[in-house]
Amino acid sequence: MIKHALSVTREGDFAQWYQTVISEADLAEESGVRGCMVIRPWGYGIWERMQRLLDDAIKATGHENCYFPLFIPLSYFEKEAEHVEGFAKEMAVVTHHRLVADGKGGLVPDPAAKLEEPLVVRPTSETVIGAAFSRWVQSWRDLPVLINQWANVVRWEMRTRMFLRTAEFLWQEGHTAHASAEEARDETLKMLEVYRDFAENAVALPVIAGEKPENERFPGAVATYSIEAMMQDGKALQAGTSHFLGTNFASAQNIRFQNAEGQLELANTTSWGVSTRMIGGLIMVHGDDDGLRVPPRVAPWQVVIVPMLRDNDDDGALVDYCKTLQQALGRESALGEPVRALLDLKAVKSTNKRWGWVKKGAPIVIEVGGRDMAAGNVSVIRRDRLYRADGKLDSVGTAKDEFVAGVGAMLADIQQSLFDEADARLKANITPADDWAEVEAHFADGNKTPGWLDVRWSRPTGNALDKVVERLKALKLTLRNAPMGQTHPEGQCIFTGEPCVERVLVGRAY
Amino acid sequence: MIKHALSVTREGDFAQWYQTVISEADLAEESGVRGCMVIRPWGYGIWERMQRLLDDAIKATGHENCYFPLFIPLSYFEKEAEHVEGFAKEMAVVTHHRLVADGKGGLVPDPAAKLEEPLVVRPTSETVIGAAFSRWVQSWRDLPVLINQWANVVRWEMRTRMFLRTAEFLWQEGHTAHASAEEARDETLKMLEVYRDFAENAVALPVIAGEKPENERFPGAVATYSIEAMMQDGKALQAGTSHFLGTNFASAQNIRFQNAEGQLELANTTSWGVSTRMIGGLIMVHGDDDGLRVPPRVAPWQVVIVPMLRDNDDDGALVDYCKTLQQALGRESALGEPVRALLDLKAVKSTNKRWGWVKKGAPIVIEVGGRDMAAGNVSVIRRDRLYRADGKLDSVGTAKDEFVAGVGAMLADIQQSLFDEADARLKANITPADDWAEVEAHFADGNKTPGWLDVRWSRPTGNALDKVVERLKALKLTLRNAPMGQTHPEGQCIFTGEPCVERVLVGRAY
Incomplete structure (x- = not known):
């Protein structure tokens, strides 16, 4: 039996496993600030x-980055009733x-320095960006306005969970204004597709893109x-959203333009966002009982070189050998970019380093000892296939030059294998159900990873x-989305x- | 006489000119939020x-990026008396x-949702990062800790000015912890040098690096x-700072480690920051009466191509010609990176486009009309030398291929010429003064751009x-810094x- 690197397994306690990965992979920690x-x-x-x-994908589709204020006057929110209703409780x-x-x-807040109008720390920026749009947009010639911002936002959630639901989080929020509803709808769907492509091809997260029901x-x-x-426990994670706002915000914020015929019209707007929540998804989709596995395209270091130093005179030569390897790797490319290789020279025992990088999920860990060097070899550990069939660590001695020449292909293969594994799981765990009784039976207590049901x-x-929504809630279920591109079902x-x-997906969710 | 693009000149009203550049170059605007x-x-x-x-330079010197909370509990500040005294008035x-x-x-803040302990929106993060360091640092093996964060911070300034002094601004703040005071001092000076190099070589801003006096x-x-x-009005702008904090914050935040001999010691810490203020400096050093001039290394677009479209059948061929040019430019490199070339196809009159890009300060503006195309030419406007000796716009017809082949050298030349111009001004405007009477005489009202005095x-x-400080204040002067690398002066x-x-610089400042 394999003795895994973590003290907790996914099957044993998924929630505890998640926290353990975050801590053991040095991803994040509690700050002491609620x-x-x-x-x-x-x-x-x-x-x-x-x-x-x-960001590259957002810019490639014609959007430019800006920066808007962190603080939003209360009066901005009061203009859009539904919007303020949605956020007032957590501002x-x-x-x-x-x-x-x-x-x-x-120290105390100075009573003599009370603000005349309280300021809200932005939970999202439609209102303050809408106010800017109303200044920027006068004529049809000013449209479309296509902008994005990378920012921190704050939503005072009562129950928080690292990466998934934190009071402050980091995200990008795109905001656009258009001359017609049709163009704004197209934009909404274009950015949904940018997100799908990013999730699947960069983060190796297979996703279902679709429309949320009215209540969501x-x-x-x-x-x-x-x-x-x-996620590996079968729950859904909403990993990105794209909103068609119609003229609701334009009306509240007075975003009007003169059309080609000289008439005044309201603009149609959109907004769309992806946040640090995506890292929570990455962990729960790709992590295993040895820690995190990071897809190569988003790995800060794709190859980590660990020299097996012995505190003796041979160490210098070994470090030189590893430096040459690091430089050679830096000249290779993988998945369209130069390979990112780190030489880990910290004063830590080398087996601890190995397991540290395994837990962090570096795609490839290279160990080099004196014997490897003498033979012109390196020992290669692929994080996506850590163990051999016999349960031993799968560390493969390979000629150094051969490894370097193949590193691009190997990283591409790891990227693909992580996606394939997750995609097979996704597909295997979406089950059609024909009536409510099936739903109840499927989500009975015995089913530990029920995944999602696909219902008409x-x-x-x-x-x-x-x-x-009430009926679903009794089973702790929610409506996820109605997948795009479906053919109109019968029944x-x-x-x-x-x-x-249409068909809609039903499942438990984070 | 040249008719410049701006309605206000530097000489006429420098403060108004600064606001006009910001507005006419589309750099920033008032948000409606104080x-x-x-x-x-x-x-x-x-x-x-x-x-x-x-960021590249910060990482190349071994620092890693992190992210710390926006909110800091009041109690964190109370631990370091001088620190809280310095910031309490603007939190x-x-x-x-x-x-x-x-x-x-x-809407009003809900009295039932009052926080038990008020939270400060970070004005700087020494306290909250120090708290993290105290968790991370146990042994000498954990040192140094070398981190950086890109973030927004808030200082409630009474009088604000775009980029120079805003309630919220963007910056990077580096924070490090070291085993010895010597190592921390070395780090402080290393980052000062990173800043000097960045300011001079990336932003083309010549600077004087030095130590601030105690009161600053x-x-x-x-x-x-x-x-x-x-700045061009002779005033100083502090464009970056690096602080040796000794054990002051380590003591307040309890950052202690066991040294190699097993004894408990306080760490020595540093912090250093550069902010969006640097953009204010860029404007006031490089701007002219036609708007901004952006040094090529920090220009979002280095070459902007403006086709002289005539709304007729020839436009298609002209656009194709310009696209080919744009692609050819993208294959060239300048200052170590691929050339960033934009083809401006917006529905705006082409002379307006030209002046728009001149005001924005794109380093090179290329105009292409039908005759240029027929001759295989382009018309080249260099933003750093906009007018000929006779006061006419200096637009130079050049063979397209020749322009493309030389674009890297031309951009490097523009980068250098902007630096040289500013450097000559800096050097010409630092004047030695031997006694207080000279100081008073130099800063008499008649001297419109007195620059700085260099005094013992x-x-x-x-x-x-x-x-x-009081004596200087009467002349609206401040002590700037004591330049690095000076030889001990006599007198x-x-x-x-x-x-x-030592010698110290004295001047008016933003």
Whole structure:
């Protein structure tokens, strides 16, 4: 039996396993500030890789980056009723701009420095960006406005969980304004596709792109689309959303333009976001009982070289050998970029280093000892296939030059194998269900990883939808999304008995 | 006489000229939120270029990026008395985590959702990062800790000015912990040198690196170093700072380690930062009466191609010709990176486009009309030499292939010429002064651009320093820094009459 690197297994306690990976892979930690985490270098390095790749894709589709204020005056929110209703319960509010001594050796907000109008720490920026759009947009010639911002946002959640739901998180939020509803809808779907492509090809997270039901819409949106990823416990994670806002925000923020005929029209707007939550998804999709496995495209270091130093005179030659290897790797490319190789020379025992990098999930760990060097070899550990059939660590002695020549292909293969493994799991765990009884049976307590059900429904709204949501809630289920590109199915809605309109996915979720 | 593109000249009204450049170059605008600006795509694009180059330099010196919470509990600040004293007057304080209806159609902070301990929106992160260091550092093996974060910070300034002093601004803040004071001092100076190199070689801003006097130290620091740039009105702008914090923060935050001999010691820490203020410096050093001039290394677009479209059938061929040019430019490299060339196809009159890009300060603007195309030519405008001796726009017809082959050299030349121009101005405007009477005479009202004086002083402290600061204040002067690498000067302190210790720079400042 394999003795794994973590003290907890996915099967034993998935929630505890998740926290353990975050801690053992040095991704993040509690900060001491309620609901806020410290993102450590390995975790932040993954985020930087995600940023770089997603930012490139956002720019390639014609968007430019800007920066808008952290603080939003209360009055901006009051203009869009649904929007404020959706966020008011979780807003951090700045009320003072100075501290004074409390006379007891401590500090208190200075009553003489109370703000006339409280400022909200942005939970999302539609309102403040809409105000800018209303200044920028006068004529049809000013449209479309296509912008994006990378920023921190704050939502005061009562129950937090690292990466998945934190009071402060990092994200990008795209905001666009268009001359017509059709163009804005196209934009919404274009960015959904950018997200799907990014999730699948950069993060190796297979996802289902689709439209959220009415009750799951962004507050103030006409339509919300999402990409949904399946975690190894079968739960869904909404990993990115794209919203068609119609003229709701344009109307509240007065974004009007003169069309080619000289008439004044409201613009149609969109917004879309992906956050550090994606790292939570990466962990729960690719992690295993030895820690994290990072897909090469988002790995801060793709190859980590660990010299087996012995604190003797031979160490110098070994380090030189490893430096030559690192330089040779840096000249290779993998997945369209130069290979990122680290030589780990920290004062740590080399077997601890090996397991440290295994837990962190570096795609390839290279160990080099005196014998490897003498033979012109390196010992190669692939993180995606850590053990041999007999349960021993699969460390493969390979000629150094051969390894270097093949490193691009090997990294591409690891990227693909992580995707394939997750994709097979996703596909195997979406099950069609024909009636409500099947739903109840499927989500009975005995089924530990029920995944999602794919059901027909009539897309009810209002009260009828509320009833559906209530029934699902009793089984701890939610409506995820109605996948894009589906053909109109035949048959009846499993909830209402009415003719069905589309298929929708149902599952438990983070 | 040249009719310049801006309505205001530097000589006429420098402050108004600065605001006009920001507005006409589409760099930033007022946001409607007190003291906070919106950074528009061209301004943010310059910041992204600065980030990329500085981030590379920070990583090349062994630092890793992390992310720490936006909110800092009040109690963290109370631990370091000087630090909190320095920042308490300008802190934004979060006191509530929810809004409720006020019964009059508006919203108010919910009295039932008052935070037990108010949270400060970070003005700088020594305290919260120090708390993390105290968890991370146990043994000498854990040192040094070398980290950096890119973040927004908030300082509630009463008088704000775009880029120079805003309530919220963007920056990077590096924080390190070391086993010895010597190593921490070395780090402080190493990062000062990284900043000098970045300012001079990336932003083409010549600077004087030196140590700040005691009264200008960062609150809680043992020593503060800065790079000071000279604006075209002769005033100084502190463009980056590096602080040796000794054991002050380690003591307040309990950052202790077991040394190799098994004894417990306090770590020595440093911090250093560069912010969006650097963009204000760029404007005031490189801007002219036609708008901004962006040094090629930090220009989002280095070459902008403007086809002279005529809304007729020839336009297609002209656009194709320009696309070929854009592609050819993208294969060239300049200053170590691929050339960034934009083809501007917006629905705007081409002369307006030309002047738009001149005002934005794109290093090279290429205009292509039908006749240029027929001759295989392009018309080249270099932003650093816009006019000929006769006052006409200096647009040079050049064979397209010749322009492409020479673009790398031309961009390098523009980068250098902007630096040289600023460097000559800096050097010409630092004047030695031998006594206080010279200082008073030099800064008399008649001298519109007095620059800085270089004076001998005894580096007084405490009350003696306070007196010096008061005398300078009467002339609106401040002590800037004592330049690095100076040889010990002879003579007397011009303030105290005591034997002088070093030379220090004196000037007006932003």
